[in-house]
Amino acid sequence: MDWRDRIELNPEVLVGKPVIKGTRIAVEFIIDLLGQGWTEAQILDNYPQLRHEDILATLQYTSELLKEEAVYSLP
Numbered sequence: 001m002d003w004r005d006r007i008e009l010n011p012e013v014l015v016g017k018p019v020i021k022g023t024r025i026a027v028e029f030i031i032d033l034l035g036q037g038w039t040e041a042q043i044l045d046n047y048p049q050l051r052h053e054d055i056l057a058t059l060q061y062t063s064e065l066l067k068e069e070a071v072y073s074l075p
Contacts, residue, residue, distance in 0.1 A: 003064070006057035018061060020054045030058045 008021045018027040025047060033043055040055050 001053060001056060001060075003057040003060040006054050007061050020050060020057075023049055025050065027058050027061055030055065031062055 006021055007018050007027060009016055009018050013019055014024060014026055019025055020027070020030075030043065030050075040052065043055065044050055044052070
């Protein structure tokens with residue numbers, strides 16, 4: 001699966017933040033929920049418009065961004 005199938009960046013939706021296609025649910029919101037300890041099941045129960053593939057796409061998208069991030073060491 002390619003995250004591009006599930007995530008879109010549209011300047012007219014949430015000022016261009018990446019969202020799950022067809023929703024106004026931002027990738028960062030899903031990551032925040034996971035970071036707060038929500039399980040995938042809790043997310044899917046509370047946001048029935050989401051699918052398992054949306055959670056995976058969110059993680060893939062975030063992983064790709066982190067791989068591109070430059071890391072600098074401080075003196």
